[in-house]
Amino acid sequence: MRPFKYTRAGSSQAAAQQVMANEQARFLAGGTNLLDLxxxxxxxxxxxxxxxxxxFTPIKTISTGISIGALGKNADTANHPIIRQQYxxxxxxxxxxxxxxxxxxxxxxxxxxxxxxxxxFYDTAMPCNKRQPGSGCSALEGVNRxxxxxxWSNHCVAVHPSDMCVALAxxxxxxxxxxxxxxxxxxxxxxxxxxxGDTPHVDNTLKPGExxxxxxxxxxxxxVNSYYLKVRDRSSYAFALVSVAAAxxxxxxxxxxxxxxxxxxxHKPWRAVEAEKLLAGxxxxxxxxxxxxxxxxxxxxxLEHNRxxxxxxxxxxxxxxxxxxxxxx
Amino acid sequence: MANNKKKPALTxxxxxxxxxxxxxxxxxxxxxxxxxxxxxxxxxxxxxxIFLEGRPVLARSGFEETIxxxxxxxxxxxxxxxxxxxxxxxxxxxxxxxLLDALxxxxxxxxSKKGCDxxxxxxxxxxxxxxxxxxxxxLAATCEGKTVTTIEGLARDxxxxxxxxxxxxxxxxxxGYCTPGQICSAVALMTEAKxxxxxxxxxxxxxxxxxxxxxxxxxxxxxxxxxxxxGAYPNIVAAIQEVYSGTxxxxxxxxPNDNR
Numbered sequence: 001m002r003p004f005k006y007t008r009a010g011s012s013q014a015a016a017q018q019v020m021a022n023e024q025a026r027f028l029a030g031g032t033n034l035l036d037l038x039x040x041x042x043x044x045x046x047x048x049x050x051x052x053x054x055x056f057t058p059i060k061t062i063s064t065g066i067s068i069g070a071l072g073k074n075a076d077t078a079n080h081p082i083i084r085q086q087y088x089x090x091x092x093x094x095x096x097x098x099x100x101x102x103x104x105x106x107x108x109x110x111x112x113x114x115x116x117x118x119x120x121f122y123d124t125a126m127p128c129n130k131r132q133p134g135s136g137c138s139a140l141e142g143v144n145r146x147x148x149x150x151x152w153s154n155h156c157v158a159v160h161p162s163d164m165c166v167a168l169a170x171x172x173x174x175x176x177x178x179x180x181x182x183x184x185x186x187x188x189x190x191x192x193x194x195x196x197g198d199t200p201h202v203d204n205t206l207k208p209g210e211x212x213x214x215x216x217x218x219x220x221x222x223x224v225n226s227y228y229l230k231v232r233d234r235s236s237y238a239f240a241l242v243s244v245a246a247a248x249x250x251x252x253x254x255x256x257x258x259x260x261x262x263x264x265x266x267h268k269p270w271r272a273v274e275a276e277k278l279l280a281g282x283x284x285x286x287x288x289x290x291x292x293x294x295x296x297x298x299x300x301x302x303l304e305h306n307r308x309x310x311x312x313x314x315x316x317x318x319x320x321x322x323x324x325x326x327x328x329x
Numbered sequence: 330m331a332n333n334k335k336k337p338a339l340t341x342x343x344x345x346x347x348x349x350x351x352x353x354x355x356x357x358x359x360x361x362x363x364x365x366x367x368x369x370x371x372x373x374x375x376x377x378x379i380f381l382e383g384r385p386v387l388a389r390s391g392f393e394e395t396i397x398x399x400x401x402x403x404x405x406x407x408x409x410x411x412x413x414x415x416x417x418x419x420x421x422x423x424x425x426x427x428l429l430d431a432l433x434x435x436x437x438x439x440x441s442k443k444g445c446d447x448x449x450x451x452x453x454x455x456x457x458x459x460x461x462x463x464x465x466x467x468l469a470a471t472c473e474g475k476t477v478t479t480i481e482g483l484a485r486d487x488x489x490x491x492x493x494x495x496x497x498x499x500x501x502x503x504x505g506y507c508t509p510g511q512i513c514s515a516v517a518l519m520t521e522a523k524x525x526x527x528x529x530x531x532x533x534x535x536x537x538x539x540x541x542x543x544x545x546x547x548x549x550x551x552x553x554x555x556x557x558x559x560g561a562y563p564n565i566v567a568a569i570q571e572v573y574s575g576t577x578x579x580x581x582x583x584x585p586n587d588n589r
Binding site: 001031048078 | 404461467470514518537550
């Protein structure tokens with residue numbers, strides 16, 4: 001690991017100013033991804049500003065829904081009584097990711113900012129536009145079994161690794177950020193992460209020095225009928241091949257409102273708005289679920305090694321919706 | 330090249346260390362800074378001292394409340410005080426040093442193992458403020474004021490922790506390399522399960538937290554961060570079930586002539 005200066009932030013503004021002053025400086029929260037990348041020589045900060053002692057930790061009910069502190073731990077968030085009771089989709093998604101040890105360390109804000117696990121991104125001997133802009137994408141014609149089927153470009157076919165973010169996308173979360181000058185900004189979740197385009201080294205729309213303070217989720221009626229289904233190469237502690245956050249608001253036997261978001265398929269959590277519209281007003285049958293799944297996959301553009309994700313994705317959508325309806329166990 | 334750069338001034342502790350260990354070179358290095366040959370000589374001497382004084386250096390009582398042999402030159406030093414197995418430790422360390430390296434290399438607590446060093450195997454699992462974490466992905470610098478418990482801190486005098494006893498009884502290991510991490514992880518799991526923390530294997534996540542029934546599936550999911558290449562998993566699961574339930578769980582193995 002390369003040498004770096006370590007400081008503990010006294011206040012969020014001081015931390016932000018420190019990071020603003022040095023382009024090579026990074027905020028340090030849980031560190032589970034950043035330290036790993038530093039050991040791999042992918043991230044090379046000259047300065048780490050430890051923000052873990054700042055106060056952005058509480059989970060509290062607000063008039064519009066719930067606010068989750070950016071520095072709260074993933075484990076505490078998943079186990080918070082309000083999250084389990086009213087936002088079980090989020091709790092499940094968090095618990096499907098990583099391990100107990102990592103969830104005890106990783107923060108909510110950090111989860112949003114984790115980087116792709118594309119093997120070429122990690123391998124400093126290989127070209128990667130995300131790691132070194134302009135060097136090329138090794139995965140495009142390389143081993144791309146784990147890669148994107150939606151929204152990729154010739155510059156990058158990597159996927160976003162988070163499970164938590166898939167649930168947050170489905171639940172229309174809002175990311176609250178604070179600038180070095182103390183100015184606050186709210187970013188709708190759909191606008192937070194980016195598609196690669198020709199600038200895949202930019203993962204999100206945070207501006208330099210901006211710090212996530214909280215994530216807000218609006219009130220919803222999905223708690224009774226929601227499910228996060230993750231399909232992976234082994235049954236625990238693996239990144240998703242495909243994952244689906246499914247949530248339905250039922251009125252008698254009719255779907256009033258549907259949410260479908262997918263993980264493991266794109267550079268950002270992939271929200272399937274068209275399929276959601278298709279389900280609204282319909283009954284919760286396997287046929288309708290299949291129609292929605294087909295709708296989602298209409299636009300899939302698989303690569304050489306990940307064609308299986310199209311069929312797998314359809315089945316995972318149908319099954320997640322059935323599990324949300326408690327019709328499959 | 331490097332000589333053009335101004336070296337940072339030596340701290341009082343470094344000065345004393347050099348004066349003691351390199352008396353002939355002390356004047357030169359205090360004026361010109363530490364050169365590679367000083368460093369090499371120093372580590373040779375240090376190695377000899379550890380060899381000669383093996384016992385006293387490793388004796389437990391010698392550790393308490395001290396600043397441990399600080400390497401001669403630290404590029405970005407951070408001073409950290411924290412409790413390790415109920416003993417207060419103060420270290421001057423390189424900002425890059427992980428908690429795992431601080432425990433192993435500076436405090437000589439080599440129970441916590443370095444498996445992958447990338448957070449994928451769980452061999453380095455320790456408890457910080459009562460919660461299991463990966464010491465290989467924790468910077469020691471972030472541990473100021475915290476309480477660390479390692480495998481060395483579980484037994485009380487000669488009385489093993491119940492989880493250690495159960496691992497022995499159920500043969501929860503073969504080579505033993507992952508065992509300190511497995512046991513620390515399992516001990517923390519007891520608290521999580523008693524608090525009613527959910528896992529991805531929990532059937533109804535919406536139901537209020539109450540002590541979890543640790544089924545085989547629950548244990549396997551909750552212990553998935555600890556890899557055992559020998560494949561002692563069934564025995565590890567049995568050991569955890571026994572400690573958690575407080576009732577005896579049948580061993581999955583037997584001596585070859587038990588049923589003769």
